[in-house]
Amino acid sequence: MHRTRFLSGAIAVAATSLLASACTTSGSDSSGSTGAGGAASGGTVKVGVTSDVTSFDPARGTAASDYMVTGLLYQPLIGQDDGGKFVPGLAAKWEQTPTSTTFTLKDGLTCSDGKDLTPAQVAASLERYRATSASATLTFGAANTGKKTTITGDDKAGTVTIKTATPWGEVLNGLSGTAAGIVCEPGIKAGDKKLATGAVKGAATGAYEMVKAARGSSYELKLRKGYDAFAQYGSLSTTGRPADVLKLQVVKNESTIANQLSTGALDFASFTGPDAARFAKNDKYALTQAPFIRNFIAFNQRSGHPGADAKVRKAVAQAVDAKAFNKVFGGAGQEMTSYVDAKSACVSTDASLLTKTDKAAAAKTLKGVKIKLEGSNAVAQGAGNTYVQEALRAAGADVKLSNADNATWGTDILGNQGDWDVTVFPLISGSLARGGTYFVGDSPAKGLNFGGADNKKFLASYVAATTATDQNTKCSAWQKAQEAILKANDVVPLATVNLNYVARKGIAVTAPAGALSLSSLRVTG
Incomplete structure (x- = not known):
């Protein structure tokens, strides 16, 4: 019954609290920090969401805002691109058989406190995901629950291996999801409650770490200097720059966001309602649709x-x-x-x-x-x-x-x-x-x-x-x-x-397989 409750809850929450985001850029800051590929980063970007985050635990998110924020904080091993193609995330490569999947991690991975991210920590995070996430049954297979799935990390070889008792071919599919985002040791040690209610120092493996949080109002996330483990989606902008700072603000009304976007106060938004049509034939904006x-x-x-x-x-x-x-x-x-x-x-x-x-x-x-x-x-x-x-x-x-x-x-x-x-x-x-x-x-x-x-x-x-x-x-x-x-x-x-993504010129985002990846947001001009 647990998984049934989760899925009905996910549909109930996500259908009514769809992501509505907006942003404005302020240029590079004076820190000289760099983003992917060494390019100068993109200053401050303001993002609006229609509902507050319900959980900061990647394994237990249910709402669109949960997925968006945890996707910034916790990077999965791999990503899934259009057409079901899997692309590197924290893992550089992988090998798979019907009962075994081995991931080779990228070199130089660190947690948000600067300490090395080891295969043993990755294995511990995946074990926690297997034990606590409603998505895990499909990831590892219903016949492979409990001790029938083993997850081990080899720090010397730089690999993480997952073995299942019976053949299952959906491991990659499951581990490419936001719920399988890797949590560093400080987050696991902090416990489920602390991880769910806010950011834990040193727990993040994603491109951003949270520096300020006012529940129900706003959140501020800062780009990790030198971060280079972004999921390599085929449509990811190679010329743009990730934002130094993402400021998330809870804005409950799409019409309000559209007004701010049309006046130039905001640069990016996503809509489910009719407000997106206001930007359809305006050459100052690009409108992209993706199934939701x-x-x-x-x-x-x-x-x-x-x-x-x-x-x-x-x-x-x-x-x-x-x-x-x-x-x-x-x-x-x-x-x-x-x-x-x-x-x-x-x-x-x-x-x-x-x-x-x-x-x-x-x-x-x-x-x-x-x-x-x-x-x-x-x-x-x-x-x-x-x-x-x-x-x-x-x-x-x-x-x-x-x-x-x-x-x-x-x-x-x-x-x-x-x-x-x-x-x-x-x-x-x-x-x-x-x-x-x-x-x-x-x-x-x-x-x-x-x-x-x-x-x-x-x-x-x-x-x-x-x-x-x-x-x-x-x-x-x-x-x-x-x-x-x-x-x-x-x-x-x-x-x-569909969701309708509206971006002012100079902002680019990626929606692989129809799902917005906010960590792919780039300032292109």
Whole structure:
């Protein structure tokens, strides 16, 4: 039940406290400090977030602001770039087999107190992550819990090795996430409570260390001099300079941030609402979109529910139109061909696997069918849920809509405590493995299979994909898995809801695989 609570909480918090950031530069300071590659650093950058940080512990973050701040303080071993490509972080290289992964650390790594970061410390941090983070089950595999996973550091060889009792191919995927950020020995010794409530001196391994904190108001982070372990994303600016100082301020209103951006008081912001459109055709700004929520329809397939009938699932798919769903959110999203977006590794782009919209055919099956539809109202007050209700009603179904708040939705759907038939699922992760966990295994509270799906072809291919380490083998298995789940209409892909990043000229950021990496922010002019 622990992981179910975490995931529902993560969706609930992240969907309502999306990152909204803004910044202003003041040029290089007089310290002459240097950033990546020895370039002069970029002065002070002011960043606004729509919600306060709930935890400074990378292993236990749940909100977007948590991920942003802990990503600055704690660097993972590797990063994940577009298309699922893994890139160096604290690790320079790695070797992997189905049951073993060995990382070779970069030379000269230090903690924020200047002391060497040793492989033994990295292993201790990963062991803590394995024991405390809800993400660890997917990172190491459900069959490799507890002592079935061993993590050792070899200080002489400069390596960290992870061994699992049974084959598991998602170790790299899991360790590239913010939750797996490495914490130095002082942070581990300080204990969970101190690490969660604020920065611990000497604990940071990331590009920045926190120097001031006023909970609920502002935070100040300072670039570590000579830091050279940034994740090497392909789109990382090679000419820009990291900021000397990042000042984070809690700003709860996107319209206020947009006003400040338009007047020149701020240089960078991210938006989920309509304010981003103000900058779309202004050559003084660059607007970049990245998927944040991946929407698809899913079913309660247990006996007694209409979704148990494959014909009903197909009819629901025939009744809805992904393009029309996208228009509900202004048409800015991307129509999906799977349960993840087009930037995801191994995603199926075969539109022939999707059930085509056919309202007449849908009506033949759905006329008079009673459907209890439940969705979250976190984005646009649940306008997407209302569209699905109207589409099913147009096909003759008797639809009762529950447009619930996130907490209720999470309890009813992910906690399997509600009486529901159909849901519009807002998947935040772009990983096929993470999204696929909702359609295999046990129902809550023992597992995550919230709809009780029993797709044996999907399960077999899911296991093949998640245990493979060769990327071609993995992608081949994922193609078969997606074919199985799409043909069965266990999921009906709709469209993404995007984040919009607006940068004034002179500011560059990177959003690898659709996720903003604030440590990649560079001042380019």
